[in-house]
Structure formats: C-alpha cells, structure tokens
Amino acid sequence: MDLDLRKVRYFVAVADRLHFGRAADELHIAQPVLSRQIRALEKDLGTPLLTRDSHGVALTDAGRQLLADAGPLLASADAVRRRVAVAARGGRRLAVGFRTGIPVIPAARAFEARHPDVVVDVQRIEWDDQAPMLLDGRIDVGYVRLPIDETGLRVIPLYTEPLMVVLPAGHRLAGKEEVTEVDLAGEPLVWHAGPSTQPTRRPHPDSGVRVRGVEEKLEHVAAGRGISFVGRSETLFYSRPDISYVPIPELAPDQVCLAMAASRTSPLAEDFFAAAQSTAEITSECGNHETYSDDRV
8 A cells, every 4th residue: 555645744734733624724725625635544544543522633643653754754755856856957966965164165075076077066054954954855965963853864973073152252251261061050041952952951941042043043142142052163154253152171072963864865975975974084174274155066
C-alpha cells in the first residue's frame, strides 16, 4: 500500500490544530471533504489516528507516531520536487547553507577543483532554519551549529570554537579578560531557543528575551535587555562599539558540524562532505581570523 502524501498533509493540518474546521480553512477545502480524507487515510493504515468526541479532537498513539514521522517524510517529498525543478532548468548546482562566522570558501574551492562544472550557491541560515532547509531541499548541505534537531539528518562534527559572552558596552564585566558562570548569576538572557539549549543555567529563570537571528540578539544586548553567547568567529563577523565580547572558558565550546538529509543520496553532496572534512582545520582558522559574507562562491 502506497502512502498518499496529500492525505498525510491533510492529517498534519488537523493534528497541528486539533480542529477540523480550522484545518479545513487553512487547506482551503470543505470540512466534509477533509473528514473523508482523514477517514480514508485511517482505512489505508488500518488504525484510527484521531479520536473525535464532544470534548474535541485528540491524537491516538498511532496518530502521534504518524505526526512525528510526517515532518521528514513531507520535507523529503518537497526536496525531490525542488531538485527536479533545478535539474529541469539545466546546469548543475549545489546549495550550501552556513551559519554566521563559518567560512564556506575553503571547502568550496576544494570541491570545485574536482567539479568545475558545478556552481556552489551559498546561503546564510539562522538557527531555526537549519533542519527545515536541509529536510525540504532548499539547501543540499549545511554548516550548522549545535544544538539542532537531528531527526532525519546526517550530522558530522567538524570542529569546535570557544564561546564568548556578549555584554552591553557599559556592563560591569565588559572589558574583562574572562568571566565565569558565577559572574553572570542573575543576568537576564537573550537567546534563540528554549532553556534546554542555553549554554549556561545561571541567568535569572524568570527573565530573558527569545530571538531568531544574531543581529536581533545583538540589538537586544546593546539595548541592555540581557546578555547572550556566540561562537568566537561570530565576534569577528559582528564588531560594534555598543557591545563587548568576553571569553568564558568554563563553558563547553560551540560545535560546528556538517549536515545533510539522511535520505539524500548525492555523489556531489558526498564530495562536498569530503572537501569540508579535509579543509576543516583551514575553515576553523579562517573563521577565527576573518569574516565571510557572500551569496555565491
């Protein structure tokens, strides 16, 4: 039995909202049509996925499992469409994503020496873009920083770099040679994810700002709304007079990895992996001595 991806998309819409009416509006279809499609999917799979009663809609155990598996499945289907569309336009391209401060040029040059007919397009990505862009095919390979949801991904460590604390220029600790977690006790935190991904547990638990990108993070720090953390290479990329970077040696270093979709089978992507691994030391040195920003190699 082949799984109908359209029905799976319909199911995800309902599962995300736990409401048939809102899901139908989002999908621009009639609610009875949506209900029939979900029942058909349950028949295909031979098990109920949702329970419906006067209290509302809830997922069964099978439904929760399908929802967990549906993300990578649908993203992989989207990636196939993207790759086919690129191939139809002619030429060969490899899309490489990178986080701020991570130079792509060393690996790109090594790769292009073997594949002079392939264009390497590079694109900067933010922390919450890392896994989605790899899974749905917007990028083929990504230089990522941990933590990242590794579901459906192949992730290989490349190198580490020290973490730095970011402080407002007028902060009591600005300009020090180094600081400790104890020094930062009670400080509000500006961070781009949940508490489980914070490099320190000492900031005040009831304060802080959640942000998406590095620029937004630095703006909040400069405004005095909290402190934050970045890899050392990012401090070279973003030098400004209203913030101060100070080493914090006791924290675990920032881990830089190379990642691609686990389902991806591509000789070009594998060759780029090899080029990135062979140039990891050069990349690490470049990231700590120069900045890099480009849209295409």
